[in-house]
Amino acid sequence: MTELKYDKDGLVPVIIQDSETKLVLTLAYASAEALEKTMADGETWLFSRSRQELWNKGATSGNTQKVISVRVDCDGDAVIYEVVPNGPACHTGEQSCFNETIYGDNRKSAGDMLDELKGLIRDRQKEMPEGAYTTYLFEEGVDKICKKVGEEAAEVIIAAKNRDAEELSMETADLFYHVMVLLQEQGVDLDQVMDVLKERHQTKSPSK
Structure with missing residues (x-):
């Protein structure tokens, strides 16, 4: 195993990443x-440089993190905690602390947006915040969610038949959202869908 190289203060930087969405938190x-406590407990333990003490992420806020794996880089001077977060990672209430773009295109890729949406829907199911539409869907159950998927699919068809690009974009976004709520309700990860698409792409014959 690569030997960790701690700095002069006996610390090593830790990148905390959502194990499912791969979002850097x-x-x-x-x-x-x-690090030893993290690997022993399976929870995120860190060292606060401002307070000069160990701290267990979420011990006060309740936004705990289950550590799935700890990875070290090739030089041994940084590690990654891959975690399943129970709530937002940032003290501002955002999922990630990295929310401000200071250079370049601040638009998220399609994959990043879907991953972020997946994480938000997952958190909604765990927390069930009162008044949230996603909470309402989970409370109503699979019949209501399936009904909404059907309705949104019909709206997509109507927008396409009307050749209305703006309406088609909005209705497709609604369809994607409701399908992802359905996947979460059924316990089917978006990555499983992506794996099917990858497999089909790899096995597709040149004639198709």
């Missing part, structure tokens, strides 16, 4: 003790 630091 935050950057923090860990001491050897914090």
Whole structure:
């Protein structure tokens, strides 16, 4: 195993990443003790440079993180915690601390948007915040969600038949959202759908 190289303060930078969406949640630091506790407990332990003490992520806020894996880079001077977050990672209430673009295109890729939406829907199912539309869908159950998927699919067809590009974009976005709620309700990860698409692409004959 690669030997970790701690800095002069005995710390190593930790990138915390959502294990499902691959969204980078935050950057923090860990001491050897914090790293040992993380691997022993399966929870995110870090070292606070401002307070000069160990801290367990979410111990106060409730936004805990289940650590799925700890990976080290090739030089041994940084690690990644891959986690399943129970709530937002940022103290501002955002999923990720990295929300401001200071250079370049701030538009998210299609894959990033779907991953972010998947994470939001997953969090809604866990937290069930009162008044949220996604909470309402989960409370109503699979019949209501399936009904909405059917309605949105019909709206997509109507927009396409009307050759209305703006309407088609909006209705397709609604359809994507409701399908992803359905996937979450059924316990089917979006990655499973992507795996099917990849498999079909790899096995597709040149004549098709």
